[in-house]
Amino acid sequence: MKNNDLAFGDLKGGRLIFAAFVLALANFMVVLDMTIANVSVPHITGSLAVSSSQGTWVITSYAVAEAICVPLTGWLAGRFGGVRVFVVSLIGFTCFSILCGLSTSLEMLVICRIGQGLFGGPIMPLSQTLLMRIFPPEKQSQAMGMWAMTTVVGPILGPILGGSISDNLSWHWIFFINIPVGIFCAVAAMRLLKPAETAIAKIKIDSIGLFLLIVWIGALQLMLDLGHENDWFNSTFICALAVITVVGLVTFIIWELTERHPVVNIQIFRYRGFTVSVLSLAFAFGAFFASIVLIPQWVQINLGYTATWAGYLTATMGFGSLTMSPIVAKMATKYDQRALACFGLMILAVATLMRSFWVTEADFMALAVPQILQGFAVPFFFIPLSNMALAAVKPSEMASAAGLMNFLRTMAGAIGASIAITMWDDHSKIARSEMVATLHVDEVQNNLVQKGMSPDSALGYISHLVDQESLTLSANHVFLILSMVFVFAGLIIWLCPKPKPGVGGQPTH
Known part of the structure; x- marks a missing residue:
């Protein structure tokens, strides 16, 4: 003091x-x-x-x-x-x-x-x-x-x-x-x-726990980042990384449960309120971060946006977040926080579902509307879930709980971004091959040649269009999956015990 x-x-x-x-x-x-x-x-x-x-x-x-x-x-x-x-x-x-x-x-x-x-x-x-x-x-x-x-x-x-x-x-x-x-x-x-x-x-310092943490997280992230380049589990290297991840994680959990001064206090997961809230937060943040990584890349590669305009588009969600954060913080003291979190996550699911219908000719406003909607929804899931997670543990464990929550949220963001970009890349190749199989290239090429293009230019133009559409179809596919993740995160929050009003920091078992 x-x-x-x-x-x-x-x-x-x-x-x-x-x-x-x-x-x-x-x-x-x-x-x-x-x-x-x-x-x-x-x-x-x-x-x-x-x-x-x-x-x-x-x-x-x-x-x-x-x-x-x-x-x-x-x-x-x-x-x-x-x-x-x-x-x-x-x-x-x-x-x-x-x-x-x-x-x-x-x-x-x-x-x-x-x-x-x-x-x-x-x-x-x-x-x-x-x-x-x-x-x-x-x-x-x-x-x-x-x-x-x-x-x-x-x-x-x-x-x-x-x-x-x-x-x-x-x-x-x-x-x-x-x-x-x-x-x-x-x-x-x-x-x-x-x-x-x-x-x-x-x-x-729990040096063994720290070493195990670095090993399994490092192996997991390498597996996710290098997987699609190495043909996933057809590669011995990726299989080895998967084994290291699983063995490292299991060993880490066993060690941390028996260590007197653990680097990550896993025993906090004994509180159902904390476990469910953090699980929902991790899934939601993983899907959220995946979308804010994917969208700028898609609009620049596919729609010809400059990095500046991609930045403006991404930032449109900020105004809703700034406006709603203080309002949601007040609402969280009066209403069932599970309902607020579920409402926010369902709005995020709707906004992400809207993106799954994007087309290559979409204008700025068509892209911005889901972003603005997402901005209003973010405080509804982020603030109540964080409050519920910390209110479920004893005051003496709050610092450990906050560290564990931030750790899982940040990890979920990195994993979500890796998986989304990998899926986008892989599915675009599948979409391209399916389009090429049904496309009458000779007929389209002849029409373009008649309009003054050289045969090579016409073929290049067709190839460019197919690439564009395959990337858009793939992005739509990823957004559809991300919307399902938001729905899942919104539903599991009801497994949480009902938070008691006015008892922040008291355990709810």
């Missing part, structure tokens, strides 16, 4: 507001980097001469590395001090941002994105924790409101900034813009946040 009093006493007025701004800005930078690369993937793949599915590794590698590091935040802060870890994370994140921008190959870029994710992982939970430490209890809710706003605004501005920078400068600059922000936040944190430093203790 002494540490907290010291923090409140040393930071007042302008210094307190400035410290809060620095923490919120650092969080904003990390959240921004989750989505800033989404619309830049076609630029990156074109520059590095790799396929669109390989380009997705730039997004998934960051998400996986961040997911692995989030459960370690508590141990790192306890062992080295929250402010020290926060500053070192900012410096490491900035250094790897520079290396990402200087990357000349996909391999180098993916390795540097992993570095970014590892250092970026602790920044989000620590910025939240340190905000709570520097503000007195009566002002903590306002501080959390400012922090939450950066978390919502980041994913909205990410695609717009990423698109504008990629089109007008080059994709390298989406990483270079972190440099001044990272340096400013690191220097300001060192000077301002010393009073908020946490107590340090020699805490034992």
